[in-house]
Amino acid sequence: MKNQLFVLFLLAASVSASAQTRYMTREGKVSFYSDALLEKIEAHNSKAAGVFETAGGNFQTIVLMKAFMFEKDLMQQHFNENYVESDKFPKATFKGMIDNLSEVDFGKDGEYAVSVSGKMELHGITRNVNAKGKLKVEGTTVTAVSEFLLNPEDYDIKIPKLVRDKIAKEVKVVVDMKMNKIAEDKTEK
């Protein structure tokens, strides 16, 4: 009985393997940089989760706002309390697709320039976004790298006039997610 189950499991796995390959991480890096007249602010998050599926070119991430670390505690406090309101909106998500999937050969190591478009949800607001980036294929890993500008006002994150000179109008976001190939249809426990 056990053996039969195992064989069936393998069979099922192999069927899906031909259909799609998935890569995943829980330790992706997302950073942002605000370079304003009076103050430079940067924050780093190394607990971003990401999943990538080669079949449809789907790429989805989830980023916990409270995991962004700032140099100064007060900045972090203000970020969570006054700007992104982490208690109300604990996470940001991105669900998108690689537009030029056919140009990427997952069987061959290398760097592939890609463009990705999809929906980003932040601070309770969902917007269509697209960005240029790279997919680095190395053995059993795929690394998604991208850099784009984000306007906090687009996500209803209000910056009072008083601190206007301390927070950049556009914040640079840098994504660096190294994802490992995962066994098919098996959620990480």
Add this chain to the structure above:
Amino acid sequence: MKKAVLVFIFFWFCSVSPAQDVDLLKLLGEEKPETEQVRNAFKSTRVIMGHSTEMLAAGVLDFRILHRFGKINEGAYEMFGLDKASIRLGLDYAISNRFTVGVGRSTTKKETDAFLKTRLLWQTKGAKHFPFALTLVNGMTADGLKWQNPERTNYFSSRLAYYHQLIIARKFSESFTLQIAPTYVHRNLVQLSTQENDIGGLGVGSRLKLTRRIALMIDYFYVPKRGSDEFISPLSVGFDIETGGHVFQLHFTNALGMNERAFIADTAGKWEKGDIHFGFNISRVFTLSTRNRK
């Protein structure tokens, strides 16, 4: 065997689910809930008069300028109190996230005060839930006035008073925080033999956030009668306004004292008589060191 077939069908279905609009994030499985410290219960380390459960982050220096004007019922000649001012200048520094030390100097009684504030327990949520935060404050004050009777032997210890306070605080929601603070004050020397050296007080402090940057604050200390002393309980009501690295606390109070001994033992004004002082606290923080950040 039936089971095996079911399992097979299950896997097969999983593998052929449409590529479009699939929620890949489900693959990440259930998030493990982490224990999270409940932070930002107050905007400032003081409710108004007394300490709040909030503490500075390691390596942060807080420069505090406290002002209490004269009594509003002094009338137009004193510009409703604005012509007079009593001041406390203070510096607080956080050695670590758990320990803060502070010193201050008040014009009233030329009093110097110093304290050590210790975070005992965090309020937490998530995997490990703990309903309230515990903070301990131990301080002393030294009055600096000239001796009333310089001809007799005076001891420096006579100038001293001590206070010990336990703060039990709970942030009920993003906008509402309540704390109670049993406080004990010991005065080394009192004027009359009928007075008691030890005084007890119970502080009640609360914050109600009105907007992201403005909060309504109430700070009250119940001080019961001791010996021949009939204390007047200090009550302060005001607003916290936060702008970047500053917190402005504007308020009305019947207490002129700006350290624990002073506002618990020496409050003389009565709200019902209009003995109300307008006052403000300004807090400006400087991050001196980021080494101890976790």
